[in-house]
Amino acid sequence: METRLIGDSDRRACPKCDFVYWGNYSIGVGALLFKEKRVLLVRRAQNPGKGYWTNPGGFIEQFETIEETVEREVWEETGIKAKIRSIVALRDQPRDPHNLYVAFSMDYVEGEPKADGVEVDGAGFFSYEETLQMNVAPFTRWLLEIAFHGKDPGLWPDTHAAEPMPAKGLFKISTEQKE
Incomplete structure (x- = not known):
């Protein structure tokens, strides 16, 4: 590997082939899921x-x-079945690895919250008032403000794209009223 100027950045690249190391990335996701006006x-x-x-x-x-x-x-993490509704927030953290986090509004399908006992040791549905008294992580606190007080429905899955595309996971601004 050698360092080469590619575009406007120094990049690690193989001197014998076309390989370029573009960086280290991770994508995280999170759920904002309500049942009876209480968030999971x-x-x-x-x-x-x-x-x-x-x-x-x-x-x-x-x-x-x-x-x-x-x-x-x-x-x-919880034993709850849920389906995505929309994307409601993104967080971009340029670091190593560069992390992109996508927060989804989700619809409750079924189940009662039960911690997996490995990654999480507690799980439940909580009112906004209850969350104010809990040891909630700062980023999650920001997401809860969006979940409880947000006015925009976010980006919805586009299941009927105008042009056929091989890619999955298209999202767009809602073009119809959804509840």
Whole structure:
């Protein structure tokens, strides 16, 4: 590997082939899921964030859609089945690895919250007032403000794209009223 100026940045590249190291990236997802005006939160049993209450979430797998990821993470951490509704927030952290976090509004399908006992040691639905008294992680506190007080429905899955595309996971501004 050698360092070469590619575009406007120094990049590590192979001197014998076309390989360029573009960086180290991770994509995280999280769920904002309500049942009877109460939001689903989990208490982290491991670092980072051990002891903090957060929204359920985790990292995307290589060949998993982002929708599958957030639904899987909610199920694994809490035993709750949920379906995505819309994307309501993004966080961009340029670091190593560069992290992009996508927060989804989700619809409750079924189940009662039960902590997995590995990643989380507590799980439940909580009112906004209850969350104010809890040890909620700062980023989750920001997400709760969006969840409880946000006015915009976010970006909705586009299941009928105008142009056929091989990519999955298209999202767009809602073009119809959804509740």
